[in-house]
Amino acid sequence: MAKKERIEKRSWKPGNVLYPAPPVLVSCGGTQGSKPNLITIAWAGNVCSDPPMLSISVRPERYSHEIIRTTREFVVNVPSAGQARAADWCGVVSGRDVDKFAGAGLTPAPALKVHPPIILECPLNIECRVKKSLELGSHTLFAAEVVAVQVSADLVDRKGRFCLGKCGLLAFANGQYFTLGRRIGRFGFSVRKRGR
Ligand SMILES: Cc1cc2nc3c(=O)[nH]c(=O)nc-3n(C[C@H](O)[C@H](O)[C@H](O)COP(=O)(O)O)c2cc1C
Numbered sequence: 001m002a003k004k005e006r007i008e009k010r011s012w013k014p015g016n017v018l019y020p021a022p023p024v025l026v027s028c029g030g031t032q033g034s035k036p037n038l039i040t041i042a043w044a045g046n047v048c049s050d051p052p053m054l055s056i057s058v059r060p061e062r063y064s065h066e067i068i069r070t071t072r073e074f075v076v077n078v079p080s081a082g083q084a085r086a087a088d089w090c091g092v093v094s095g096r097d098v099d100k101f102a103g104a105g106l107t108p109a110p111a112l113k114v115h116p117p118i119i120l121e122c123p124l125n126i127e128c129r130v131k132k133s134l135e136l137g138s139h140t141l142f143a144a145e146v147v148a149v150q151v152s153a154d155l156v157d158r159k160g161r162f163c164l165g166k167c168g169l170l171a172f173a174n175g176q177y178f179t180l181g182r183r184i185g186r187f188g189f190s191v192r193k194r195g196r
Helices: 063-071 081-090 100-104
Strands: 024-029 036-041 044-049 052-058 073-078 124-135 140-151 170-173 176-179
Touching (some): 036 052, 036 063, 036 081, 052 073, 052 124, 063 073, 081 176
Antiparallel strands (some): 024 073, 044 052, 073 124, 170 176
C-alpha cells in the first residue's frame, strides 16, 4: 500500500471563503413603467427542493436591493462564458446611473410569471418570488420560491434532456472567473460498477 503523504494545515482568517460560487445575472424591476435593472450576484444558491427555492444575498446599498425588497420578484439568469463580460460589467456599475440591458447589449424578454424580464442570451432563467427576507448584517438574504423556469431550446437534446453543461458554465473564485473544466463523473459514480 502506498505511504500517505503528510498534509500540513494552517489556520486562516474566518471569512467568505466558500468557492467556487455561481456568478448569476439577476434581473429585477420592470413594473409599472419602471426600467428593469440587472445586478451580478455570486452569493446565490439552492435552499429547498419542495417547494423549489433559492436565495440571493444583496447589500442594502445596492440599487437593486430596494427594487427587490419592494417588488418581491426577480429572475436569476445563469450566464454562459459568452456573457462573462456582461456579468462582470453589471457587477461594477449601478442601475442608478446606467441602463444595464442596453449597456451590456443584453436582450430583455418576457418572463412567464413575474414582472422583471429574463435575459434572452442566458441559457437558463429562473423566475422567483420572495418568500422571506433576512437582514443578516452586511447583506439581506432573499429566500425566494421558483415559480417558472425557461431554458434555451438549443440545449434540449432529442430525448428532452436539458444539457446545461454544454454551454460553458461560469464559476467565480477568489475574485476570478473560470469556465468549468471537463466532466469527471456523474452523480453516484463512486458506488457504481466500472463501465456502467
Ligand atoms: C462577480 C460579482 C459578484 C457579485 N456578487 C454580489 C453579491 O452576491 N451580492 C451583492 O450585494 N453584490 C454583489 N456584487 C456587486 C454588485 O453586482 C454591484 O455592486 C452592482 O453594481 C450593483 O448594481 P445596482 O446598484 O444596479 O443594484 C457582485 C459583483 C460581481 C462583479
